[in-house]
Amino acid sequence: MANENTELQQPSPRTVVIIGGVAGGASCAARLRRLDEEAQIIMVERGPHISFANCGLPYHIGGVIEERDALLVQTPQSFRARFNVDVRILTEAVDIDAGNQTITLRDLQNDETTEVDYDALVLSPGASPFVPPIAGAELSRVHALRTIPDMDRIIEACDTATPEHVTVVGAGFIGLEVAENMVHRGIDVTVVEMGDQVMPNLDFEMAAAVSDACRRHGVDLRTNTQVAAIEEAGDRLTVRSSDDAEFNTDLVVMAVGVRPEVGLANAAGLKLGEHGGIAVDDQLRTSDPNIFAIGDAIEIPHLVSGATGFIPLAGPANRQGRLVADVIAGRQRTYQGALGTSIIQVFDTTAACTGLSQSAAERQEIPHQTAWISASSHASYYPGSESVTLKAIFDPDTGRLLGAQGFGRDGVDKRIDVLATAIKANFTVDQLEELDLAYAPPFSSAKDPVNHLGAVAWGIVEGQRHVASWRDLVAITDDLGIVDVRSPQEFEAGTIANAINIPLNELRHRLDELPADRELVVLCKEGLRGYLATRILNQRGFKARNLLGGYNLWRLAAA
């Protein structure tokens, strides 16, 4: 019988050593075995677990994921049995001799070292939690969260010491997920964040929706604040912050960010990138032709800007692992980069982003324009619909979609995935308006929020929509006339300072009440009635702009 294994055009290396057995490393090992039954594959992991669900750790702390075993996706035994891979846990790679293609491994249980010759070496070391130089960061009640043992220690501390209050330092993914899960345990939580917002990958007003969710659920969130010191105070701890505030707490979780683990690569003389990560080419090869690197420790290009940097996410790490296995097996593959698509659910609110943020576009001086819409997650007459707010960042001339963000209580993940696909396709925003998306009342509307976002953004590109953003109304100047076209009831419940109220349906008959000498900004709840009003006003000779996202977004971000 003919051997069907036609894709292996060249003999594969005999021995492949993979350093790191989580995410990218495990993906690489499994893929390589599928491509090559004969190769000797050694997967080395410093910790006691491989291929565990690191994204699930905070949820087991909160009891959302009840069974600890559910986090152990593969055990060393199951991985070995299924993939015929030599899995070595509790083993550290301590030295690479790139010239001789040899790596030295140390067994952490008996401290013995072994040298292994490799034909190809894959580095998947990941990134470790950064512990800032704060007095008290070394105390036993100050934790980080990266591994199963880290998680076990935090749970044990919660179970045995029954803390009343936990302090989380850092308001990124892990910090906020830990904060939420501590609230689930019934523990009071303070989150201390150095920056002026949570979730630095989100733009300010999107992050504001996450902050709002945290505060509505009782989290004491302090932005623009640094921890100066942590001190023992009897059986509690005292946290002193940069603003000279101080408060008592029982447990501290440090989640201020991660640093790529480049020690081994650096010692081996591999080239590092401009941000200090491992530099790789478009086959994810390091400066040594026999050594590849994947995951959180490498620098990769951003698919939209082309700028090189860290995109420490599980999806890209897994795809990088597969790609390197392909390359080692002799297949032609090139890595193009990542969009950095990411999502977080905090309490009742989901926020997500993909591609270029507005703040990144500003930092990198990339020309851009922005649009916001709010719409129902599905037909508003069908039970359970929620408001979804979406943002597009796009080229002001061509309309090319550069990035997108969103928040809401339902349906955000779907829209961000569609928008991530559209960015990958190099779509212009008018193509979003034309997308043929699935509609039935439980799922969407005949005009999906993504269609709506495209229509608004394209109207801006065409010069047909005259818009204002919440940023334009952070400080309100006297040369603007503000017209609130909502109902009197909505107006009474709260509006923007100095606004006058003319409900949309009365506008055509009350034009004489408008200040003729000023530019107008029109405002409604979420931006739809404001658009209709602006169209009327522009055609009647007024210079009027519609506040995108309406009063709701302004109140969240600017009030």
Add this chain to the structure above:
Amino acid sequence: MANENTELQQPSPRTVVIIGGVAGGASCAARLRRLDEEAQIIMVERGPHISFANCGLPYHIGGVIEERDALLVQTPQSFRARFNVDVRILTEAVDIDAGNQTITLRDLQNDETTEVDYDALVLSPGASPFVPPIAGAELSRVHALRTIPDMDRIIEACDTATPEHVTVVGAGFIGLEVAENMVHRGIDVTVVEMGDQVMPNLDFEMAAAVSDACRRHGVDLRTNTQVAAIEEAGDRLTVRSSDDAEFNTDLVVMAVGVRPEVGLANAAGLKLGEHGGIAVDDQLRTSDPNIFAIGDAIEIPHLVSGATGFIPLAGPANRQGRLVADVIAGRQRTYQGALGTSIIQVFDTTAACTGLSQSAAERQEIPHQTAWISASSHASYYPGSESVTLKAIFDPDTGRLLGAQGFGRDGVDKRIDVLATAIKANFTVDQLEELDLAYAPPFSSAKDPVNHLGAVAWGIVEGQRHVASWRDLVAITDDLGIVDVRSPQEFEAGTIANAINIPLNELRHRLDELPADRELVVLCKEGLRGYLATRILNQRGFKARNLLGGYNLWRLAAA
């Protein structure tokens, strides 16, 4: 102050008459007003309601949508107040004099006719339920469901006559949604469907998941069956079917399909298309330059195949209405066609499709290949994950994605929307594997089901994956060896006839138990372990194919 209304380069027609006040018609009127404050816009609707939620009608019958008013998205009064449109309900367009640009309208309340001169006319007549020539179809207890009054009559019949049993004729969207909602009311339901499957836009095995959901929830579903006659039998009805069966029922809902309402267009001498719908050009203009047509009555190109036909869906109708308003206002727009993306939720199951189906590709003799995967809707360790099954239809040579379908209990809408976007972008299936989608445990996995689908499909294009489909095992011949690589427990609970059981993790050591003289088909639960086994076997010299979708899909579609 300068008039900012720069986009209206040419004077717009003074009077625009729109026939039909639902979906496309109402979208057209609203959009035209936004573009042109001055135009006289007359919107004519035969029924008593405009812009009602026709997709919501079945759900109010079942009480899922509690308030009838929720279905009335706009009233004639609210539409008039907001858009300054002359809304004429209970008014029928009876004659078009295209040469003189005059339309005759009849007021159905007093039978008076009026002639209106138009500059542009937009036809949005929709499609009416087809009532097959069955004896008894005219009985008062036989209903159709298109309008609010239709719905009111069905609800009244259910409330007053308290039927024990309802018969639904036709298993498309409306038929199945009515069936589900009758079950919600506690009424026994028989669905009679002429074809061999429900939901003709879905491929057979996808539709089988919907049938399965219906049957699991107590619906008596009879495919390959026609209703021969409906007869009165005391205070009940008797339904006789083509297979000489007969059963009693209390109410019949006819939902066998719709026919485009082309009477007015035809009488006016407008050109019809090859399928009997109104023919339009790429500006949605009919054969008369002053008359446009939109919605369910027109023939449009399918975006993938280019074939012209009906795509009677709300999303395309709305976009067509907006486009025609743009064209009338003097903007350059062209209509490219639709993908026919659609979705249905029936009980606990959602099924959806976009682009070309496998059956359409076969009918139209378009070269294609297919792939199926099943995967978790989100990280399986996070609560609430469900199995999602996806199918790709793609070009066997280039890998271009032609169509996609899916079913499951959660997350189907998201994946179909991503796939619809990918088809619109002319993606090849390897590009699906590279998509950067949003991952956190509540939403997806690091490898989203769409990535997974792309990997499987691309492996087929590259010739690296050797696969079998459920169709290959409808009849099992002796020249195939069937190897079930699941656990003995799974094997005992049910497998395919003649299969032998070798669990995946034992396969490398038990190769001598395999029949060396036969082609092998490898089988697991959903196709993942089978793939790993096939890779081992192919590299060890066996001719082996993996059953895509595994035992689960085979049992649903072929058992």
